[in-house]
Amino acid sequence: MDRLSKMKERIIVLFLALCAVMTLFVTVSIIAILLGESLLFFSKVSPVEFFTGTRWTPTIKPYSFGVLPLVIGTLMITIGAGLIAIPAGILSAIYLSEYASERTRNVLKPMLEILAGIPTVVYGFFAFAYITPYLKKIFPDMQAYNALSASIVVGIMIIPIVASISEDAIRAVPRSLREAGYALGARKPRVILTIVIPSALSGIVASFILGISRAVGETMAVTIAAGRTPRLANILNPDDWMKSIETMTAAMVEIGMSDVSGQSVAYKSLFAIGLTLFAMTFALNTVSYIVKMRFREVYR
Amino acid sequence: MKTENISDWLFMMLTFLATVFGIVLLSALLVMTFYEAAGWLDIQFLTSPPSRFPEKAGIYPPLLGSIMMIALVGIFSVPVGVGAAIFLEEYGSGKKITKIIEINISNLAAVPSIVYGILGLGLFVSTMHLKPGIVLVGSLTLTLLILPIVIVASQEAIRSVPGGLREASIGLGATKWQTIRNVVLPSSIPGILTGVILALSRAIGETAPLIMIGAATTIFTAPKDIFSPFSALPMQIFMWTDMPKEEFLYGLAPAGIVVLLAIMLSMNAIAIVLRNHYRKKLRW
Amino acid sequence: MDAIFDVRNLSVYYGDKIGIKDVSLQIYRNKVTAVIGPSGCGKSTFLRTLNRLVELVEGVRIEGRVLFDGKNIFDRDVDPVELRRRVGMVFQHPNPFPKSIFENVAYGPKIHGIKDREKLQEIVEDSLKKAALWDEVKDRLSESALGLSGGQQQRLCIARAIATNPEVILFDEPTSALDPIASSKIEELMIELKKRYTVIVVTHNIQQAARISDYTAFFWMGELVEYDRTEKIFEYPENELTERYITGRVG
Numbered sequence: 001m002d003r004l005s006k007m008k009e010r011i012i013v014l015f016l017a018l019c020a021v022m023t024l025f026v027t028v029s030i031i032a033i034l035l036g037e038s039l040l041f042f043s044k045v046s047p048v049e050f051f052t053g054t055r056w057t058p059t060i061k062p063y064s065f066g067v068l069p070l071v072i073g074t075l076m077i078t079i080g081a082g083l084i085a086i087p088a089g090i091l092s093a094i095y096l097s098e099y100a101s102e103r104t105r106n107v108l109k110p111m112l113e114i115l116a117g118i119p120t121v122v123y124g125f126f127a128f129a130y131i132t133p134y135l136k137k138i139f140p141d142m143q144a145y146n147a148l149s150a151s152i153v154v155g156i157m158i159i160p161i162v163a164s165i166s167e168d169a170i171r172a173v174p175r176s177l178r179e180a181g182y183a184l185g186a187r188k189p190r191v192i193l194t195i196v197i198p199s200a201l202s203g204i205v206a207s208f209i210l211g212i213s214r215a216v217g218e219t220m221a222v223t224i225a226a227g228r229t230p231r232l233a234n235i236l237n238p239d240d241w242m243k244s245i246e247t248m249t250a251a252m253v254e255i256g257m258s259d260v261s262g263q264s265v266a267y268k269s270l271f272a273i274g275l276t277l278f279a280m281t282f283a284l285n286t287v288s289y290i291v292k293m294r295f296r297e298v299y300r
Numbered sequence: 301m302k303t304e305n306i307s308d309w310l311f312m313m314l315t316f317l318a319t320v321f322g323i324v325l326l327s328a329l330l331v332m333t334f335y336e337a338a339g340w341l342d343i344q345f346l347t348s349p350p351s352r353f354p355e356k357a358g359i360y361p362p363l364l365g366s367i368m369m370i371a372l373v374g375i376f377s378v379p380v381g382v383g384a385a386i387f388l389e390e391y392g393s394g395k396k397i398t399k400i401i402e403i404n405i406s407n408l409a410a411v412p413s414i415v416y417g418i419l420g421l422g423l424f425v426s427t428m429h430l431k432p433g434i435v436l437v438g439s440l441t442l443t444l445l446i447l448p449i450v451i452v453a454s455q456e457a458i459r460s461v462p463g464g465l466r467e468a469s470i471g472l473g474a475t476k477w478q479t480i481r482n483v484v485l486p487s488s489i490p491g492i493l494t495g496v497i498l499a500l501s502r503a504i505g506e507t508a509p510l511i512m513i514g515a516a517t518t519i520f521t522a523p524k525d526i527f528s529p530f531s532a533l534p535m536q537i538f539m540w541t542d543m544p545k546e547e548f549l550y551g552l553a554p555a556g557i558v559v560l561l562a563i564m565l566s567m568n569a570i571a572i573v574l575r576n577h578y579r580k581k582l583r584w
Numbered sequence: 585m586d587a588i589f590d591v592r593n594l595s596v597y598y599g600d601k602i603g604i605k606d607v608s609l610q611i612y613r614n615k616v617t618a619v620i621g622p623s624g625c626g627k628s629t630f631l632r633t634l635n636r637l638v639e640l641v642e643g644v645r646i647e648g649r650v651l652f653d654g655k656n657i658f659d660r661d662v663d664p665v666e667l668r669r670r671v672g673m674v675f676q677h678p679n680p681f682p683k684s685i686f687e688n689v690a691y692g693p694k695i696h697g698i699k700d701r702e703k704l705q706e707i708v709e710d711s712l713k714k715a716a717l718w719d720e721v722k723d724r725l726s727e728s729a730l731g732l733s734g735g736q737q738q739r740l741c742i743a744r745a746i747a748t749n750p751e752v753i754l755f756d757e758p759t760s761a762l763d764p765i766a767s768s769k770i771e772e773l774m775i776e777l778k779k780r781y782t783v784i785v786v787t788h789n790i791q792q793a794a795r796i797s798d799y800t801a802f803f804w805m806g807e808l809v810e811y812d813r814t815e816k817i818f819e820y821p822e823n824e825l826t827e828r829y830i831t832g833r834v835g
Contacts, residue, residue: 009477013391019383020392020401023451026444027404030415033422091318099312100319101642108319115322117564119505121534122557125541126329129549159322176679180741183637183673184692184748185665189311194691199682210410217412219508220534224541249414249508256417256511262426270512274418278411285410 034278037271044265050272056230056251058266059258065269067276069230073147073245076235077222080151081158081215086208088155089162090197093204096163097170098192109164116160123153124224132225145227145244153221158211165210165292169203170196206292213284217277219249228254248273330561337554345555349520350536354547359556364522365435365515365530366563370504372439372526373446378496380443381450382485385492388451389458390480409448416445417512425513432514436526441509446499453495457488490578494571501567505560507534533560588613588752588782589634594648596629596638603629603638606648607808609801611752616774616783618797618814620790621829626806627786631754634784635671636664669696672745673754677761678737680729680744685721688729688740692748707747714780715743716773735766742773746781753777755785759792771796790830794818802826 042050045065053066092112096105131149136142173196181191197204227244230251234240246254252273260266348358384401392398420441425432461484469479516531517539523530533556540553589611596603604626611617619627632638634650636657649656657667669692680688689708698704708725712718717739721732729740738758745753755774759767774783775796787793793800794814801811802823810817810826821827828834 005475009475012477013387016383016387016391019380020387020398022380023384023401023405023408023447026408026419026447029423030411030419033419033426034415037422088318088321091315095312095315095319099315108323111323112319115326117502118326119507119534119560119564121505121507121538121541122560125537125553125557126333128541129553130329130332156322156325163319174679176675176677177681179637179640180673180675180679180681180744181691182640183635183668183675183754184695184744185668186691186695187308187665189308190695192311194695195681213410217414219412219414220538224538249412252414252418253508253511256514257517271418271422274415278415281410281412282407285407 030278034271034275037268038275041265041268041272044268045272054232056246058251058255058269059260063265065265065272067248067273069232070246070248070251070273071276072233072235073222073226073230073247073250074216076147076233076241076245077151077154077218077226077247078212078215079235080147080241081155081218082208082212084152084155085158085162085211085215089159089207089211090166090204092159092163093166093170093207094192094197097167098188098196112160112163115157118157120157120218120220121224123157123221124150127153127221127225139242141239142242143227143244145225145229146242147226147233147245148241150222150224150226151241153225154215154218157218157221158214161214162207162211165207166200166204169200169207172203173199202291202294206288209284209288209291213281213288216284217249217281219253222247223250223253226250248277252277333554333557336550337558340551340555341558345552346559350518350539354545354552357548357552359533359536359552359559361519361522362531362533362536363559365519366504366532366534368435368523368526369438369442369530369532370500372435373442373503374496374500376439376443377446377450377499378492381447381496382454382492384447384451385454385458386480386484389455390476390484405448405451409452413445413506414508414512416441417509419444420509420513431527431529433516433529434527435523435530437513438510438515438530438532439526441513442503442506445506445509446503449499449502450496453499454488454492457491457495458484460491461487490574494575497567497571497574501564501571504532504563504567505534507532507538510535511538533563586613587611588653590651590654592649592651594630594633594650595646596626596633597645597647598641599643602626602806603644604633604803604808605806609808609811611782611784612799613782614778614780615798616778616785616796617799617801618793619784619786619801619803620788620793621803621809622834623788625803627801627803628756630801630803631673631756631784631786634752634754635668635673637668637673639664669748670750671752671754672748672750673756674738674741674745674758676757678734678741680732680737680740682728682730684726685729685732685740686725689743689747692744696748708743711743711747712740714746714777715739716769716776717743733766735762735769738762738766738770739773742770742777746777750781752782752784755783755787757786757788760788767792790832802829804829 050065050067052068053064054068055064055066056069057064096109100108127149131152132142132144132146135149177195177199178191181195226247228246228250229244230246233245252270255266255270345358347360348356349361351357388398388401420437424430424437424440430437465483465487466479469483510532515535516529517535519529519531537553537556537560540548540556543549587610591607591609594607595605607630619630621627629638638644646658649658681691686708689711690704693704693707709718712721717736720736729737732740759770762770771792774785777783797814800814800817802809802817804825810821810823817826818830821830
């Protein structure tokens with residue numbers, strides 16, 4: 001090979017390596033930008049005020065930057081969505097892996113995946129335009145924007161995540177364990193509930209956490225359907241589910257759409273929320289990964 | 301015995317109903333949306349700019365904005381995504397850096413899309429001083445968003461090329477890069493294309509990152525070039541759900557959703573057709 | 585002699601493939617019956633028919649009758665759950681549930697309605713003793729069963745099968761995944777168990793069949809070739825195929 005083509009080959013490899021390394025650059029940028037701008041924010045607003053404050057009024061005087069109402073809002077959506085997606089997801093996983101014939105599964109599974117493929121803005125529309133008016137017939141006090149219908153659509157969109165990862169975990173349970181259960185005289189539901197599910201538990205838990213993480217970062221559906229009212233709601237009070245709230249993500253949208261200047265504290269607060277959000281989802285994903293790895297070790 | 305058989309059956313029904321619950325609900329919602337969109341979807345809707353008057357309003361500028369943006373996302377993400385995948389699969393296997401990059405990619409795939417919006421804002425607007433809300437910034441931001449998906453899909457496509465083909469080429473005296481260019485890439489292109497199209501169809505539905513980089517909520521003229529301010533289909537749908545007049549919520553928004561879903565559906569269809577077409581042609 | 589199973593013209597089909605074809609034989613109470621034959625000869629299918637576990641396979645079809653204590657197990661009014669309580673099974677690979685040792689043994693009694701803690705403890709201790717495992721695990725009953733060695737796990741699975749108080753215990757190549765020492769323990773145990781139970785064991789290992797069984801059935805390509813007292817089979821086989829198999833010339 002002559003030197004020129006050797007050189008060419010080297011340059012190409014260098015370019016390919018750069019492409020791969022770029023993904024590291026993306027992560028570093030995310031962290032650098034979130035941290036850098038957040039530091040500027042925290043030089044104006046103390047972290048104590050941010051993390052323990054109970055009022056969120058970044059653009060209305062008197063300015064106040066307490067993130068708690070937003071965290072509560074996010075928590076409500078997450079819990080509500082989890083209450084729908086976790087049981088529905090795990091039951092779907094049971095149906096697909098233990099009951100459905102190969103043909104039924106090949107039809108149902110892609111259909112289930114579609115739930116995760118619908119744009120979130122469309123889910124927001126569904127909740128606001130159809131689900132809320134319908135729920136209003138049952139709960140007349142319900143506001144046009146409310147946490148309940150937002151939770152419902154977020155729950156639906158994360159069902160496929162919970163279902164598909166749980167299904168993988170359930171399928172990994174050795175067939176011989178099921179047979180041992182049947183041979184002892186257990187019926188199918190009991191074999192599933194007392195042998196298969198406990199054996200697949202860590203995979204199932206990992207799927208819950210991943211689903212929850214998606215719900216935490218979900219933006220458009222909650223912005224449209226749950227409204228933009230930062231409020232220290234009481235999660236245990238059903239009335240609070242009928243009212244408008246604001247999640248962390250919705251607060252970011254609100255600031256993003258307002259005409260605050262790039263130098264204002266409100267603008268910088270965007271990055272502080274972003275950092276909090278990033279830290280939360282990163283922690284959840286890491287926990288999910290660790291739990292899943294543990295489950296892989298059990299059977300081999 | 302009979303009662304126990306019934307409870308077995310009830311349990312199965314419960315799992316079945318849970319499986320179809322979301323599907324049925326979504327279908328019902330889609331039917332309602334299509335029903336309401338029917339009266340509004342016409343040529344005028346597709347070719348007019350938005351308006352305060354529902355009957356005059358249309359979706360042309362954001363539709364064009366979305367198409368321009370997605371085309372650009374494709375142009376940006378394919379070389380970088382495929383390049384990264386080639387490096388990871390062909391040059392980097394077994395190396396520590398590969399492992400780190402792969403873990404990093406799976407982490408990036410789980411970062412909420414709105415965080416990518418902030419990244420775009422900080423990186424392209426604040427640092428690189430591009431104007432906020434222009435097609436280029438939107439495309440660059442969404443490129444970063446779908447890059448992990450494109451890389452993973454390309455890796456899978458490259459991995460599925462049988463090792464024997466590579467050896468045959470190397471055995472004929474080809475260099476590693478010549479082998480990749482002439483043997484590996486041509487065989488993996490259908491897989492890569494399928495993955496890219498699916499990733500683009502995800503990108504076209506994204507709203508939150510575009511809000512963060514300052515894309516226009518309502519715009520009356522279509523973008524002229526990549527440096528023009530723009531809006532996108534999901535942005536426009538978002539605006540219409542936020543309008544006080546009923547016609548926007550129960551007329552224009554559904555019509556916009558139908559257009560958006562139709563585009564996504566055709567992209568998915570193309571991806572499936574492509575995959576099936578090439579699967580028949582290239583059988584190992 | 586007292587037959588506990590009376591199998592008459594039993595055939596099992598998987599879709600259009602034949603599992604076993606027109607098998608008739610009698611299994612005697614409190615004896616060890618070995619079922620031998622090459623892989624895929626239907627011996628495992630035969631075993632799994634006796635507790636109707638074979639029905640879990642999709643598209644399976646069964647013809648003929650299996651009388652258990654005089655009653656056809658395929659009759660409509662027979663509950664497979666009750667049948668499986670009376671006919672226990674031990675599998676090829678040790679397959680304890682990922683639960684504690686205690687919970688593994690107590691699983692069967694619990695699903696059959698025994699809730700009393702003391703009663704359960706009694707059953708667990710008794711079963712573990714019968715499975716010759718009690719002394720090794722009595723101090724760590726609440727630990728995970730997955731921490732036991734392979735041989736111990738297999739004896740735990742035997743204890744688990746004993747705990748439902750069955751009349752018959754089916755063994756599906758119970759030692760094929762174990763080392764020789766663990767295997768010989770299981771073999772001793774099977775001989776010991778026939779005092780209380782009827783033992784049917786499918787095995788790949790011809791020597792094992794000779795060592796432990798009273799009766800031996802030889803299957804070949806889904807058919808029962810020869811069935812007789814074990815000494816007879818091994819010393820004066822009637823069928824040439826049987827002779828060639830036990831002397832290791834086919835299979």
